[in-house]
Amino acid sequence: MLYSKSFIFTLREDPKVAECTSQKLLLKGTFLYMVSSGIYAYLPLGWRVLSRISAIIRKHMQAQGAQELFMSALQPIEIWEKTGRDKVLEEVMFKFKDRKDRMLCLGPTHEEEITEIVRKFIFSHKQLPCILYQIQTKFRDEARPRFGLMRSCEFIMKDAYSFDTTEEGLHENYEKMRTAYQDIFKECGLQFIMTEADSGAMGGSISHEFMVHSPIGEDTLYHCVRCATYHKDVKTCPQCGDSLQEKRMIEMGHTFQLGTKYSIAQEALFLDKTGQRKPVIMGCYGIGVSRLLPAIAETSYDEKGIIWPKNVSPFDVNIVLLDNTLTQDALGFAEIMEKQGFAVLVDERDEAAGVKFNDAYLIGNPYILIMGKKYLQSQKIDVEIRKTREKLNLSKEEFLNFLKHEYAR
RNA sequence: CGGGGCGUGGCUCAGUCCGGCUAGAGCACUUGGUUCGGGACCAAGGAGUCGGAGGUUCAAAUCCUCUCGCCCCGACCA
Numbered sequence: 001m002l003y004s005k006s007f008i009f010t011l012r013e014d015p016k017v018a019e020c021t022s023q024k025l026l027l028k029g030t031f032l033y034m035v036s037s038g039i040y041a042y043l044p045l046g047w048r049v050l051s052r053i054s055a056i057i058r059k060h061m062q063a064q065g066a067q068e069l070f071m072s073a074l075q076p077i078e079i080w081e082k083t084g085r086d087k088v089l090e091e092v093m094f095k096f097k098d099r100k101d102r103m104l105c106l107g108p109t110h111e112e113e114i115t116e117i118v119r120k121f122i123f124s125h126k127q128l129p130c131i132l133y134q135i136q137t138k139f140r141d142e143a144r145p146r147f148g149l150m151r152s153c154e155f156i157m158k159d160a161y162s163f164d165t166t167e168e169g170l171h172e173n174y175e176k177m178r179t180a181y182q183d184i185f186k187e188c189g190l191q192f193i194m195t196e197a198d199s200g201a202m203g204g205s206i207s208h209e210f211m212v213h214s215p216i217g218e219d220t221l222y223h224c225v226r227c228a229t230y231h232k233d234v235k236t237c238p239q240c241g242d243s244l245q246e247k248r249m250i251e252m253g254h255t256f257q258l259g260t261k262y263s264i265a266q267e268a269l270f271l272d273k274t275g276q277r278k279p280v281i282m283g284c285y286g287i288g289v290s291r292l293l294p295a296i297a298e299t300s301y302d303e304k305g306i307i308w309p310k311n312v313s314p315f316d317v318n319i320v321l322l323d324n325t326l327t328q329d330a331l332g333f334a335e336i337m338e339k340q341g342f343a344v345l346v347d348e349r350d351e352a353a354g355v356k357f358n359d360a361y362l363i364g365n366p367y368i369l370i371m372g373k374k375y376l377q378s379q380k381i382d383v384e385i386r387k388t389r390e391k392l393n394l395s396k397e398e399f400l401n402f403l404k405h406e407y408a409r
Numbered sequence: 410c411g412g413g414g415c416g417u418g419g420c421u422c423a424g425u426c427c428g429g430c431u432a433g434a435g436c437a438c439u440u441g442g443u444u445c446g447g448g449a450c451c452a453a454g455g456a457g458u459c460g461g462a463g464g465u466u467c468a469a470a471u472c473c474u475c476u477c478g479c480c481c482c483g484a485c486c487a
Binding site: 011012013014015016017018019034036037085088089091092108109111138140142143144146151157218254256286320322323324350351352353354355356357358359370372373374382 | 435
């Protein structure tokens with residue numbers, strides 16, 4: 001990708017609406033466009049990151065046998081009346097009538113709809129267990145949108161649902177999803193912690209939250225420095241007795257063992273081996289996909305900009321071209337890297353070197369290659385590692401090997 | 410929903426308290442030239458009617474009333 005042709009228009013000054021570090025950097029680097037309070041558009045740069053996060057999620061969902069589907073955002077209110085959640089979620093639900101005077105809502109979540117689908121197609125224990133998931137936009141009329149994508153009125157969520165004939169089956173699927181979640185957050189480069197949680201308005205019993213520490217977090221946990229553990233209560237550390245530090249935490253994912261709350265209310269029943277009708281046993285598993293953008297940015301940045309972990313960066317390599325006689329050379333090298341599956345941004349703009357360096361830091365791709373007169377003389381490229389600011393001097397071939405090694409391809 | 414703050418070219422802001430020349434700055438943008446490994450320089454130029462509506466006044470970005478939007482604190486938060 002040529003920078004001059006790309007839809008990247010970084011801002012020189014901090015945007016006034018910026019509420020926190022991640023929001024400031026995401027707007028400044030033109031990853032996001034604020035449409036209105038709590039409503040955002042993902043610009044090409046932000047969408048690249050989101051696409052990579054989604055790909056990681058899909059990979060690990062599929063690895064655990066989950067199948068992807070895509071439900072509707074528009075939902076008839078009747079399905080919500082079956083579970084009574086039209087009242088529970090009334091405050092946050094966007095509701096309106098269509099031309100036939102039918103009451104619809106924009107789905108704030110999809111338990112009711114998935115249960116309707118399962119009710120329609122699942123009749124026998126032979127069809128179970130199964131796990132379905134989607135990556136979809138949710139709509140919630142938030143009382144107070146906050147911190148950009150952290151709490152917005154329209155956001156992208158991955159929601160998975162498991163269906164089983166027995167409690168044991170539920171536990172098995174629940175463990176599979178927990179494994180997937182750990183793999184996902186790890187691959188996204190997040191220092192997450194997992195904790196038992198309340199299930200709130202979701203219903204059900206056991207639930208776990210996946211969180212990351214950040215001052216803009218809306219949840220609180222208590223941290224024991226000595227044991228490196230997190231606790232729900234302010235009391236002293238149950239392991240060593242040290243006093244605990246309060247930590248703000250961002251909730252990125254939440255898993256619930258729902259049981260039969262929805263299947264009973266919506267009559268999602270199956271016949272077991274003995275011919276008895278029983279409610280399907282459900283679990284649900286959410287990840288705030290769009291929230292991972294600020295979660296990552298909030299935990300990985302420096303004074304120059306975001307430092308994207310290498311698996312979720314918009315590009316893998318950012319070439320800073322400082323001598324226009326090298327354009328063809330740089331483009332040729334970019335093509336070689338792209339053929340091997342790496343995304344390369346070539347900054348061939350007619351801008352001062354400092355502008356290009358600062359934009360490269362702001363955008364935050366992991367490897368910055370500097371091609372200028374030093375390369376012209378030595379045929380060796382100055383490579384700067386965004387995260388550590390470490391500098392290497394490598395030939396093209398050496399860098400390619402380095403890249404392959406870094407990504408273990 | 411309560412409390413506070415803000416709204417002036419694309420961006421960041423000055424001017425508002427104490428109304429008064431053709432509404433400013435920096436950055437960005439356009440054209441020409443010089444630069445060119447760390448947010449360059451010179452010259453010329455385009456762009457705002459001051460969030461919106463109403464009012465006071467000889468005169469309103471500036472005062473008054475209403476309204477819309479954005480941000481912060483709180484309540485809320487699957």
